Amino acid sequence: MGFLNEDLLxxxxxxADRYDRENEFxxxxxxxxxEAGYYxxxxxKEYGGAGLTLAEIAREQTRLAKAxxxxxxxxxxxxxxxxxxxxxxxxGNMKGEQILRGAAAGELYGFGISEPANDRVLLGSLTExxxxxxxxxxxxxxKVFTSLSPAWTKLMTFGRDSASEDGPKxxxxxxxxEGGGFQILDDWDTMGMxxxxxxxxxxxxxxxxxxxxxxxxxxxxxxxxxxxGIYANFEILLAATYAGIGDRAVEVAVETVKKRRSxxxxxxxxxxxxxxxxxAAAAVEMDGIxxxxxxxxxxxxxxxxxxxxxxxxxxxVKHRAVEAALFSVQQAVRAxxxxxxxxxxxxxxxxxxxxxxxxxxxDAESVYSGWAAMLLGPKSK
Numbered sequence: 001m002g003f004l005n006e007d008l009l010x011x012x013x014x015x016a017d018r019y020d021r022e023n024e025f026x027x028x029x030x031x032x033x034x035e036a037g038y039y040x041x042x043x044x045k046e047y048g049g050a051g052l053t054l055a056e057i058a059r060e061q062t063r064l065a066k067a068x069x070x071x072x073x074x075x076x077x078x079x080x081x082x083x084x085x086x087x088x089x090x091x092g093n094m095k096g097e098q099i100l101r102g103a104a105a106g107e108l109y110g111f112g113i114s115e116p117a118n119d120r121v122l123l124g125s126l127t128e129x130x131x132x133x134x135x136x137x138x139x140x141x142x143k144v145f146t147s148l149s150p151a152w153t154k155l156m157t158f159g160r161d162s163a164s165e166d167g168p169k170x171x172x173x174x175x176x177x178e179g180g181g182f183q184i185l186d187d188w189d190t191m192g193m194x195x196x197x198x199x200x201x202x203x204x205x206x207x208x209x210x211x212x213x214x215x216x217x218x219x220x221x222x223x224x225x226x227x228x229g230i231y232a233n234f235e236i237l238l239a240a241t242y243a244g245i246g247d248r249a250v251e252v253a254v255e256t257v258k259k260r261r262s263x264x265x266x267x268x269x270x271x272x273x274x275x276x277x278x279x280a281a282a283a284v285e286m287d288g289i290x291x292x293x294x295x296x297x298x299x300x301x302x303x304x305x306x307x308x309x310x311x312x313x314x315x316x317v318k319h320r321a322v323e324a325a326l327f328s329v330q331q332a333v334r335a336x337x338x339x340x341x342x343x344x345x346x347x348x349x350x351x352x353x354x355x356x357x358x359x360x361x362x363d364a365e366s367v368y369s370g371w372a373a374m375l376l377g378p379k380s381k
Contacts, residue, residue: 003041003052003060008032009067016068019195020349023188025150026195029071030108038075040104042082047097048104054083054233055297058240062290065244066251069353070195072241077147081109081156083233084226088214090303091225095214098174102154110152112143112175112201113230114361121361122158122231124219127203129159129171135210137161137171138181139203145360149184149199153177156230157203161216170219172226174212181206192352221311228310232300235314235362239293239321242357246286246325249350253279253332260337275335282331285324292317312370315362322357323364329354 012029019026033039042057043049052060057079065072082103088096103109115126127141139159146155155175162168175182185200215226222228257269257279269275296317299306306313329351333340340347362370 002063003050003056004033004036004038004063008036009063012064012071013067016070016195017344017346017349019068019070020192021343023194025148025197026068026071026074027151029068029195030075030151033071033075034106034108039078039106039108042079042086043100043104044086047100049100053297054086054236054301055294057083058236058293058297061237061240062244062247065241066248068195069241069245069350070193072244073193073353073356074147074196074198076237076241077111078103078109078152080111080230080233080237081154083237084156084214084229087229087232088225091229093215093225095211096225096229098212107153108148108151109174110146110148110155112146112155112157112203114143114145116142116144116200122227123221124168125158125160125170127157127159129161129169129173131161131164132207135213136208137173137213138205138207139173139175140205141203143201143203145198146184146201147196147198149188149197149201155182155201156214157206159203160219168219169216170227171216172214172230173208174214175203175206175208176212179207191355192349193356221308223308223310231311232314235318236293236297236300238357238360239289239318242318242322242325242354243286243289243293245350245354246282246289246321246328249325249329249332249347249354250279250283250286252347252350253282253335256336256340269335278331278335282328285327289321289324292320309374312367312374315367315370318357318360318362319364319367322354322360325354325357 037050040049041052045051061072061076081099085096085099118126127139130138157175158170158172160168161171181204183202188197188199217224257275260269262269333347
């Protein structure tokens with residue numbers, strides 16, 4: 001029994017196809033998730049939340065993704081920011097308290113990090129963070145893949161302060177929707193994950209005061225609580241979400257082949273040895289992912305001292321989960337046959353949704369280059 005009850009998950013599942021087909025934001029899902037207390041599920045009890053651990057919220061994200069991947073990936077961004085707040089407070093940066101109290105009170109946090117053609121991602125921004133004379137900042141630039149665009153109330157973003165004497169610095173801050181200074185483009189018409197409504201956001205002087213500036217740090221890899229808090233929660237909770245897609249693909253495959261019969265063999269397809277092996281292969285692949293997510297979640301919350309080794313290890317869990325989920329969906333499609341190619345079938349939607357994971361950080365290229373650098377050191381030339 002998890003935090004989200006089965007009746008709620010079934011209702012969310014029943015709406016997933018419609019939101020995908022109509023390319024709309026699932027407001028009904030979010031209203032029900034909020035009413036269920038899910039916005040504050042990951043918030044510690046002392047800040048008014050349910051106090052789920054990282055491993056527990058990861059399991060909930062997996063369950064939610066089995067019901068509706070687009071809804072799960074969207075709310076995932078909120079949970080990442082809540083996880084950031086938890087990590088900040090636990091490491092002594094008390095500015096994280098505003099995130100925790102906000103989530104418990106019903107704020108919905110969006111994630112405004114990715115930028116067009118910027119493969120540095122968290123390592124450095126193309127957005128200008130222009131300082132004022134009171135410790136605040138105004139942001140100018142374009143963010144892409146801004147999940148929850150129609151609904152977020154606070155947006156976590158970052159930019160580059162190159163004007164200050166100690167610059168350049170990466171500036172991480174919270175922006176308020178009611179504060180304005182931004183434009184949301186209606187440009188989310190994608191292959192999959194359509195319900196996330198991750199429209200581009202153009203920052204046109206969106207301002208935040210000093211209290212909402214979470215950190216000013218040097219560009220590049222960092223163990224600063226804000227950088228590592230974002231990185232860890234992002235990779236772990238993405239892994240958990242995509243694991244849900246892989247798990248659901250196995251379920252759909254099992255349900256389908258038990259119902260369908262072979263005319264040639266006059267037997268259910270579940271008796272076919274090739275189909276049995278295909279589905280078993282998918283299940284075996286997924287079986288190894290959940291212990292990995294559980295282990296690294298618990299290790300991170302226990303503050304194990306792994307130094308910069310955390311970065312490739314966190315990247316690896318996300319990479320493995322996405323690749324396993326993609327394999328699982330592909331195997332399920334093979335097992336279920338040509339009917340799964342129709343857009344009206346759930347497997348078709350799962351296939352389109354799981355592909356999104358290939359493009360979210362960390363991608364395969366950065367994972368392997370990171371591990372190579374750790375194991376072999378820098379290249380000689």
